Amino acid sequence: MAASLLDHKNRPVVAVTGIGAVTSLGAGTADNWAALTAGKSGIHRISRFPVDGLRTTIAGTVDFLDIEPFSGPALTERLAMLAADEAVTQSGIGAPGAFPGPLFMGVPPVEAEWPHRRELYAAGKEGLGYKQLLAGTRNGDWKALHHLVAHGRPAELVAERFGTRGAPISLSTACASGASAIQLGIEAIRRGDCDAALCVATDGSVHAEAVIRFSLLSALSTQNDPPEKAAKPFSANRDGFVVAEGGGALVLENYDAAKARGANILAVLRGVGERADDFHRTRSKPDGSSIIGCIKAAIEDAGAAPADIDYVNTHGTGTPENDKMECLGLTTVLGDAVTETPISSNKSMIGHTLTAAGAVEAVFSILTLQNGRIPPTINYDEPDPTIPLDVVPNVARDVDVGVVLSNSFGFGGQNVSLVLAAEPA
Amino acid sequence: MAANDPRDAVITGIGLMTALAEGAAENLRLLTAAERPVPRTDTETFAPYPVHPLVDIDLSNQIPKRGDQRQMENWQRYGTYAAGLALSDAGIAGDADILDRTNLIVSAGSGERDPEVDAAILAEIEQTNDPGRFLNEHLLNDLRPTLFLAQLSNLLAGNISIVHNVIGSSRTFMGEEIAGAMVLQWALRQIKSGNGDVFLVGGGYNGPRPDMMFFLALGNYLYSGSEVPPLWQRVGRTDGVVCGSMGAFLTIESREHAEARGAHIYARLEEVVADRGRRDDAEDVARRADEQIAVLDRVAGDRPIGLISAASGAGPALDHELAMIKKIAAARPTYVRGCATMIGHGIEAQIPAAVALAAAALDAGIFYPPFEDGDIEQPADAPPDMIAVTGWGHWRGETLTIVSADR
Incomplete structure (x- = not known):
């Protein structure tokens, strides 16, 4: 029997054997990759709900799925299911409906939405405010709505459909959730708890109140016309992110177990780093120490050196704050090599898929490794002189990429970085 | 142990x-x-x-x-x-x-x-000509950033x-x-x-x-x-x-x-079991209960235990959980306490709260007298040195956590 492959810390190597993605650019990795490398934007004017009176009227919503009756939680479930189905099918692992490992799933805090509230209020007939809403719950059977808006529900459905083992973990680290779901999978496989893990992240929650909440925090781009030009990461005229939807999924496996069953190994997850920030609810420490610590920890965990990073799939939201701080973090950790290292932001095309972003962008990082092609940062027309980085402006670039750093940062001081590589090392 | x-x-x-x-x-x-x-x-x-x-x-x-x-x-x-x-x-x-x-x-x-913003919107939205615009304007103006x-x-x-x-x-x-x-x-x-x-x-x-x-x-x-x-x-x-x-x-x-660092140790966290499945599938409900019982058998053997239930009070979860507790109690002296009686139900915080109560009692070398009268909760003959915390969620998820005195 061959000796098992261990990493520099004598831990099992974590392989990726299946990937899946859905974004506003389409369903499936093939369509997404074609659009991304063509520099195509999925951002469009919102048609799902009236935008009258809103400062931001554009988004990267996923509108091509037939969901009846429509709701954010229902879309969130569907996005997870589609991405997971693609990943599990590609990996060929287990029997149908019997995935041999746990489920780790990034989910948005789904909730009852305004159409639901209006329906309940009408059913309540009398009272005022929540008294009437609560009276409404006593008139009729609303159990299906309870289940629909339970936080555990999306993972419950995916666990049931794919037959993952034990209780799933539904998690939220805000806009780092997708990376955190992968992180839990890495930890579980390295611990030897399991040989495989299904890591999913999903977000289908663009409704009027969600857009307004981000608007009130001045986080969104208001350059609505034309929609496809609004997301401008690393540009001097960037003015916020564009809210979007998507789902991403990865099948992680113990490298030896994957090899033993003859699986096709798409990439390895060499390292993961995390650092919480205690400075502010929506801003990083001004000295960037949390982001710097996070990126350093990921590279160290991978047994790599900063010089080994061939490409950075950035968090790159397009907010003035994020891009400045991410640049500071990369410059500090990569040093002089930073100007020679291509970086790009998928969000320039798909927008910010929030809870799903870390997983969606990990999938695109793996496609970058596989294809030797870096998706561009589009809408890069006005370089920001304070961010002197090679953002792969506007046009995809063919380069051999062996090691990718993928960053995810979120409200609440969440910072997670992943190091993905083509081959075990 | x-x-x-x-x-x-x-x-x-x-x-x-x-x-x-x-x-x-x-x-x-x-x-x-x-x-x-x-x-x-x-x-x-x-x-x-x-x-x-x-x-x-x-x-x-x-x-x-x-x-x-x-x-x-x-x-x-x-x-x-x-x-x-x-x-x-x-x-x-x-x-x-x-x-x-x-x-x-x-x-x-x-x-x-x-709730006040929600109430104000709900009171008027059906009477407006343009509910979409009305909702957007109210949320934008009335929600605290x-x-x-x-x-x-x-x-x-x-x-x-x-x-x-x-x-x-x-x-x-x-x-x-x-x-x-x-x-x-x-x-x-x-x-x-x-x-x-x-x-x-x-x-x-x-x-x-x-x-x-x-x-x-x-x-x-x-x-x-x-x-x-x-x-x-x-x-x-x-x-x-x-x-x-x-x-x-x-x-x-x-x-x-x-x-x-010379820290005081309240108790040792022994094991946590968690699973999920349909509640309307009696066979699978029994399988999940048996899985927890098997872990408890392995960790506790036949020693007397305390059992703090973190049950919400919602059925049929409560009935399922009680059925499992009765099986547990058949194998060893088991002193059951339902903590929702005293503190109510706190969803995501409920199991940590029940484990906190367990750890505090193990450390003090005492156990709680019954929280209610009736057959299910009986006084303990002696303070148990191990406590199981059962927690079957109000709609999904079944868990068992075991903590023991660290002596």
Whole structure:
């Protein structure tokens, strides 16, 4: 029997054997990759709900799925299911409906939405405010709505459909959730708890109140016309992110177990780093120490050196704050090599898929490794002189990429970085 | 029990606040007093639904900056407060070296809104010509900009990082009751495998709020009435949940880390089992119960145990959980206590709160007298040195957590 492959810390190597993605650019990795490398934007004017009176009227919503009756939680479930189905099918692992490992799933805090509230209020007939809403719950059977808006529900459905083992973990680290779901999978496989893990992240929650909440925090781009030009990461005229939807999924496996069953190994997850920030609810420490610590920890965990990073799939939201701080973090950790290292932001095309972003962008990082092609940062027309980085402006670039750093940062001081590589090392 | 292992996961700090009292010690004192405490209940404010409001606390004891308090809603305040209590109790509060590598795992929900804004919109929206525009304009003008941050599930963790400077790592698990067991399970596994020495885990819940009760009311899970029966008298009905406010956090360390710094050890976290499945599939429900029973048989053998149920009160989960408890009790002396009787139900915080009660009792070498009269809860002949915490979620997820005295 061959000796098992261990990493520099004598831990099992974590392989990726299946990937899946859905974004506003389409369903499936093939369509997404074609659009991304063509520099195509999925951002469009919102048609799902009236935008009258809103400062931001554009988004990267996923509108091509037939969901009846429509709701954010229902879309969130569907996005997870589609991405997971693609990943599990590609990996060929287990029997149908019997995935041999746990489920780790990034989910948005789904909730009852305004159409639901209006329906309940009408059913309540009398009272005022929540008294009437609560009276409404006593008139009729609303159990299906309870289940629909339970936080555990999306993972419950995916666990049931794919037959993952034990209780799933539904998690939220805000806009780092997708990376955190992968992180839990890495930890579980390295611990030897399991040989495989299904890591999913999903977000289908663009409704009027969600857009307004981000608007009130001045986080969104208001350059609505034309929609496809609004997301401008690393540009001097960037003015916020564009809210979007998507789902991403990865099948992680113990490298030896994957090899033993003859699986096709798409990439390895060499390292993961995390650092919480205690400075502010929506801003990083001004000295960037949390982001710097996070990126350093990921590279160290991978047994790599900063010089080994061939490409950075950035968090790159397009907010003035994020891009400045991410640049500071990369410059500090990569040093002089930073100007020679291509970086790009998928969000320039798909927008910010929030809870799903870390997983969606990990999938695109793996496609970058596989294809030797870096998706561009589009809408890069006005370089920001304070961010002197090679953002792969506007046009995809063919380069051999062996090691990718993928960053995810979120409200609440969440910072997670992943190091993905083509081959075990 | 196996000999002490340096990678044992031990509980070294408890932060607990409930409808009964602030602090694990005061909860323990009241609940073990000669006279059984009367649960603090408010049956009027949200009639027909009774609630167990939090005991009065002075937030500034653990959240000194008013600015921080203002940035939160109550579920976050309660959680952040309890996290501070746990860190202080463990002697970690303010210790930058340890906080720098303390791993935070929070079990959280969300759902606190601005009920007044919602009420104003609902009162008028059906009479307007353009409901879409009306909704947009009201939300844009009336919502507090920072309310969103008080609603996000992971912002309890975010606030704990900011207020208490916990920055090693930060994860938030969701999914109702089961999240409360998964945070314990993850900490246990990471410690056992040598991936971290210090964890801060737990949650906070604010029951007495109409927007929070709305979620449970949708499923017809809330108890209605002016008298609140104790937990086991709610068996057989689906609508048995009485919400309670609480905050419950634990510091969990590797034994070697705790001993090296001379920390007090309350109890040892032995095992956490969690599974899911359909509730209408009797065979699979039995399989999940048997899985937990098998783990308990392995860890506890036939020794007498305490059993604190974190059941919500909602059926059929309560009936299923009780059926499992009866099987457990058939194999060994088992002293059952339903903690919802005394503190109500706090969803994601309920299992951490029950484990906090267990750890406090094991440390003191005493056990709780029955929380209610009847056949199910019987006085203990002697204080057990192991306690099982059962927690079958109100709609999904079945968990069992085992803690033991560390002597």
